[in-house]
Amino acid sequence: MTIEIAKGSLGISETSHALLVSLVFDANEPTQDRPFESIVEAFRFAFTYGYSKGISSKKTGKNVTVAPRQFIVNDYLELLREEAISKQQSLGGLISGYAEAGCIELEKQSLSSEFILDLLD
């Protein structure tokens, strides 16, 4: 029997969204730490960071959706299959949770005057 895994939608909190916007590259602000080409790229980084650290968070406040065409949740199906089945959650839900947690960590990094990409080290 095949278990259907729902795609779900992507969304983060307004605060997290604001943070991601502040991390998008701006040619006029070369001194600022803005390493990502677009908000989707920043979202992807936040998600992968949360997922790699195994941290997930529920968003609070107003939800801001992330463009689904530029972030295909099915690309991460194999990675999240077991978890989606076991937690009976949609892929979008799982990814959004990890991304939200990732955003919180990124904000902490920013607030402590550290650089985002240092998180790789």
Place this chain on the structure above:
Amino acid sequence: MRLTHLILRNIGPFRDPPPISLETDKSATGYAFFADNGRGKTSIYNAMRWCLFGEVRGRATTVKGKRIEGSLRPIVGDGKILMNKDAYEQDKVQEMSVMLIAQGQKGQIQVQRTAKSMTTLPRTDEELSIEITVTIGGNTTSGKKAQEAIETFFPKGLERFFFIDGEALEEYTEMMQSSSLDGLQEDVNAVLRIPALTKGEDDLVHIRQGIKAKITSSNKIEQESSLNRDRAKTLQRELDSALSKVTSTEKSLVTLRSKLLNTNEQLKSHQEYIEVYKQMDVLDIQIGMLEAELSEAAHEKMLESKEAWKELLWQKAGPLYKTFNDQIDEINNREAITRSLEKDIERDQSELKTMDGICSKCEQPIKDIIIHQKKLSKDIEDKQHQLLTIREGSGLSSEHLYSALGDLQKMMPPQGTKERILRAEKKWKDRKRRLQNNKEEFNTLNAKVTDEGKADTDALRESKGRQETLIASREKELKLAKSVASNMEVELRKFNRLAGKGSEDTEIHSMDVTISKLIVAIKDTIASYRETARKSVEENASSVFLELTNAKGVFSGINLDKNFKANIKLSKGGFAVNPSSGMVSMMTISVIDALRRVSGIDAPVFLDTPGRSLDFKHKEELLNYFWKNEGHQFLIFAHSGEFDTDNTLDAHSEQLAKAWSLSWPGDHRNCYVCESENVEYNPESKMNSCSKCGEKWDIRSNHTMIRELKF
């Protein structure tokens, strides 16, 4: 000039005759050659022309009063040639020569002209070498100089008045009676040596044309010069303006430099600030550069960050990827075992079915078939169980695993991704740090200066900058203005030079006037000379005509009008209308002889076929006139039918110096040497022989013999 000898060799019908001597003790000046047709009268006449002038032309013709030269008679080749036919066709080396010996004012004159073949059988005269030597009074010349020497005593231009062709008298007559008289005018010009004057006139006209061209060119140059002078004036004004600009710019520069000096002096009192400003300037430049580098580094960092998420995700996706890979390997192993078991079961079942007492594995006879069958059944059972266990234990399908591996592979970071990202990050951090440091340093320096001092210094520095910019601009303007002025000066010099070329050349104008006068003078001289000559020719021709005519009372002489048209004047006035042919011939001969006399050339006269178209009386008068012994030799070449030899010799024995007959051996019935009638003919040898003197001759020979006549 008095001709003394003539030596012919291989010309016309003459092969190698003995020399013809014209020397005589008598004072008479008449000479005569008598002959039938083809015996060489005209050949002797032509031989002398060829010897003197190097060419023999056919009879001239007159077309509309204009004399057309006859064609050149070739020495060798086909048709009527000058060289003796036998010599041309039989001799190994073809050679023709004529030698004239004469006594002139400067002593003996000897002229020899020889034509010799350069090839085995020359086809044209170009294959002959022609040599001429002239000796006058012991001085020998050859080639062109020899020909020039001949001109001094026998000018070719006067050939017609000394070599008179009786058969051509009609052409002369036509020429004289025509109203279009270029031919006779040419003769008159030749007699008067006018060609030399005309040539001088032509030369002067040519020189004048050159001068005219120079004057025209000079006028053109003058026009151009005038234009150039105008251009030069305009350019001078422009140059003055350009130089004025140079001066004003130089003055402005002096002022500006002075101001700059003053500004620099003032800035010295703000030295402390100056030092700070210098450092700030350096920092300012560095900050600018660092900002550019930082922008570049930020961009580079952004590009490298695109793969950052993979580095993070692979921490979890990597192990899963490995698990899937291991599972695929396991599936592959299971499949191999399954295939092996299935094969074994199939083989065992087949053996069990066809049991024939021989082991299918070792092919040896089986001792106990029943035990063997039991064992085989047990093996099949075990293997089937094993197969079932394997099939029951399989998890995900291999297709699913391969698809999952493909998805995970997309998350695999390229090798060195992390290093590249961190390197870009480090670079950005470094530029950022350096920029911050420089800005801080700049701000620290900026804080050192007071507002008042800073304002003063800024004002001075700004002033200095403005002055320096202005000076640079003025220097550029000055350089340009100087360059423009310099180019203008070059142009001006060029125009001044060109303008100066147009000065009027008075010398050339004066030369033009002089030459113009000279040409007029020569023309006048020619006209006057020709008129004098006309009168002289008219007088001489009248005198000759009156001597020759047999109706002396009827005619008063010859009239030559301004165009040298000749008419016979009647004693009663007016001109003879339709005169007889003999009368006209007399007129023609009179004019020709008058021209000869006026020419002043002392040379023998040669008259070929003189009696043509004349009646007996006129012939007699002609001989009487020419042989009257005025000092000139007069040679006639007469046809036997024209002048009877014996009668002529009898009638003119006093006037004749010598006479010859020209004949072929076959012409003689008697011995031509001793005139004996005892001549025998040998039909075999075709030879005649004289019984008296023993002379023998070939009657077929057409080699002319020259026999001096006794009278």
